[in-house]
Amino acid sequence: MEIRVSPTRMELTKLKKRVAIATRGHKLLKDKQDELIKKFVDLVRRNKELREQVEKELTSALQDFVMARALMPEEILEESLMYPIASVDLEVGRKNIMSVIVPTIESNDQTEGDKNIYSYGFANTSGQLDDAITTLSGVLSKMLELSEVEKTCQLMAVEIEKTRRRVNALEHIMIPQMTEAIKYITMKLEENERSNITRLMKIKDMVMVEGRV
Amino acid sequence: MSKNAYLYAVGRVKALETKLLSKSTFERMLEAPTAQDALKVLGETDYGISFGDAESVYDFEKIIYSNLKKTYKVVDESTKNPLFTRMSTLKYDFHNLKVLIKGEYLGDDYQGITMDLGNVSIEKIARAVRDMDYKDLPVVLKQAAEEAVVDFELQKDPQRIDIILDKHLFKAIYQMALETGHAFALEIAQTEIDLININIFVRCRRMGRDVRFLETALLDNGILEKSLFIESYNEPLSAFTEKLFMGRYGEIAAEGIQSLEDTNSTTILERMMDDFLLNKSKKGKYATSGVEPIIGYIKAKENEGKIIRTIMVGKINNVPADKIRERLRDVYV
Numbered sequence: 001m002e003i004r005v006s007p008t009r010m011e012l013t014k015l016k017k018r019v020a021i022a023t024r025g026h027k028l029l030k031d032k033q034d035e036l037i038k039k040f041v042d043l044v045r046r047n048k049e050l051r052e053q054v055e056k057e058l059t060s061a062l063q064d065f066v067m068a069r070a071l072m073p074e075e076i077l078e079e080s081l082m083y084p085i086a087s088v089d090l091e092v093g094r095k096n097i098m099s100v101i102v103p104t105i106e107s108n109d110q111t112e113g114d115k116n117i118y119s120y121g122f123a124n125t126s127g128q129l130d131d132a133i134t135t136l137s138g139v140l141s142k143m144l145e146l147s148e149v150e151k152t153c154q155l156m157a158v159e160i161e162k163t164r165r166r167v168n169a170l171e172h173i174m175i176p177q178m179t180e181a182i183k184y185i186t187m188k189l190e191e192n193e194r195s196n197i198t199r200l201m202k203i204k205d206m207v208m209v210e211g212r213v
Numbered sequence: 214m215s216k217n218a219y220l221y222a223v224g225r226v227k228a229l230e231t232k233l234l235s236k237s238t239f240e241r242m243l244e245a246p247t248a249q250d251a252l253k254v255l256g257e258t259d260y261g262i263s264f265g266d267a268e269s270v271y272d273f274e275k276i277i278y279s280n281l282k283k284t285y286k287v288v289d290e291s292t293k294n295p296l297f298t299r300m301s302t303l304k305y306d307f308h309n310l311k312v313l314i315k316g317e318y319l320g321d322d323y324q325g326i327t328m329d330l331g332n333v334s335i336e337k338i339a340r341a342v343r344d345m346d347y348k349d350l351p352v353v354l355k356q357a358a359e360e361a362v363v364d365f366e367l368q369k370d371p372q373r374i375d376i377i378l379d380k381h382l383f384k385a386i387y388q389m390a391l392e393t394g395h396a397f398a399l400e401i402a403q404t405e406i407d408l409i410n411i412n413i414f415v416r417c418r419r420m421g422r423d424v425r426f427l428e429t430a431l432l433d434n435g436i437l438e439k440s441l442f443i444e445s446y447n448e449p450l451s452a453f454t455e456k457l458f459m460g461r462y463g464e465i466a467a468e469g470i471q472s473l474e475d476t477n478s479t480t481i482l483e484r485m486m487d488d489f490l491l492n493k494s495k496k497g498k499y500a501t502s503g504v505e506p507i508i509g510y511i512k513a514k515e516n517e518g519k520i521i522r523t524i525m526v527g528k529i530n531n532v533p534a535d536k537i538r539e540r541l542r543d544v545y546v
Contacts, residue, residue, distance in 0.1 A: 066530045070540060079312050085370065120375050122430060124304070130416055
């Protein structure tokens with residue numbers, strides 16, 4: 001597809017300006033894309049690492065839970081955990097990575113003071129429950145980081161996709177089309193020029209013939 | 214009290230002892246391919262009558278409870294002395310009290326996790342907790358509830374509710390054991406207290422709590438002095454093991470606490486503790502008179518419930534048989 005333009009000098013200058021801008025934009029977007037991909041790869045790697053860790057720890061915590069459940073009646077297990085003792089304050093903010101707005105999650109442990117996370121007595125409960133709670137409380141901060149990183153990855157992926165589409169559009173469609181149009185106008189103008197010269201030469205010839213007469 | 218005081222009860226319990234589940238039954242449950250099949254094995258035993266309308270495998274708790282209830286009833290009827298079962302059922306009243314006090318502070322209804330095995334009706338406890346008026350409750354519950362509520366108002370720490378109520382519970386059990394006037398009842402109660410104290414000691418260390426906390430958490434009236442735990446708290450675990458080594462808990466110290474150090478898991482220690490208590494209760498199996506068979510039978514029944522629970526939870530969650538076996542308690546018969 002080509003751009004329909006009227007072959008005038010004014011159009012030509014306009015187009016030339018647009019090509020210049022498009023080329024500069026293309027270069028900038030390309031740089032942005034490269035940088036985004038670099039950051040994205042780092043994040044994805046971190047994401048994988050975190051996810052593996054979290055999944056491993058969660059599995060072990062849940063296994064401990066099952067074993068604790070096997071040693072304690074359901075009611076006692078629930079009673080032990082019904083009144084949570086630890087609380088966490090979450091603060092969700094925004095961060096700008098290469099003009100992608102990504103979330104940040106800050107957690108403030110409210111139980112920093114005495115460090116007790118076990119909300120139950122000892123007489124009827126099993127030590128396996130302690131293990132499960134310990135693992136779970138350790139995994140929370142990692143889960144928060146994971147959620148942050150994973151969301152960032154998703155947003156970055158969308159942005160990369162968008163940028164790539166723009167870069168491609170510029171590189172393969174916009175710029176070639178405009179160059180094409182420029183070529184067309186220049187050719188048209190040159191053609192006009194040539195027909196003009198021919199016309200002039202013809203007139204000159206005719207004038208000269210008439211002059212002689 | 215004369216040795217022949219409970220002849221009828223002993224006779225009845227001895228007859229029932231034969232119906233206790235044996236190791237081979239549990240082994241069959243373990244080897245069953247699914248939870249449903251394990252439950253079926255259980256249905257062929259004395260537990261069959263307790264099945265009632267239990268259909269799903271998740272109803273196994275109901276079955277255990279209804280069977281336990283029957284056990285308590287039989288013992289009560291035949292001994293005409295409520296103290297024996299009361300030593301066991303009091304813990305359910307305390308559990309309900311814990312649930313209801315915590316529920317009151319959380320402002321939600323938690324009656325779903327109360328246990329209907331105690332002697333005091335749940336409504337009665339719920340009413341007392343709601344009105345903060347405990348005069349209708351038995352005196353042990355009343356004292357415990359009052360102390361726990363006052364403490365919670367000050368400290369806002371739900372763990373302390375459990376700890377305070379546990380302390381009152383075991384104090385009451387100890388008192389009741391004294392009241393029965395039988396050395397065996399006292400021995401069992403005190404052994405239980407000691408074992409829980411050892412467990413508290415070990416778990417507090419793992420949790421990284423300070424010695425002051427340990428002091429509040431330890432139960433009174435054990436055979437082992439509280440000072441033994443407190444003094445050893447800041448020493449290495451091996452020092453504590455050595456102190457226990459020569460005493461009656463030598464076996465637990467040697468193997469159980471050692472395994473804790475090796476594997477960093479309390480699994481074996483806890484199993485050994487339960488087995489230890491069961492072994493002490495087994496005296497009842499060989500006695501032909503006195504209170505030993507009665508107390509032994511109650512403990513055996515409770516132990517049976519524990520084993521069934523472990524197997525069923527394991528089966529439902531597809532835990533490998535070996536892993537379940539590792540956690541299985543010994544059997545009485």
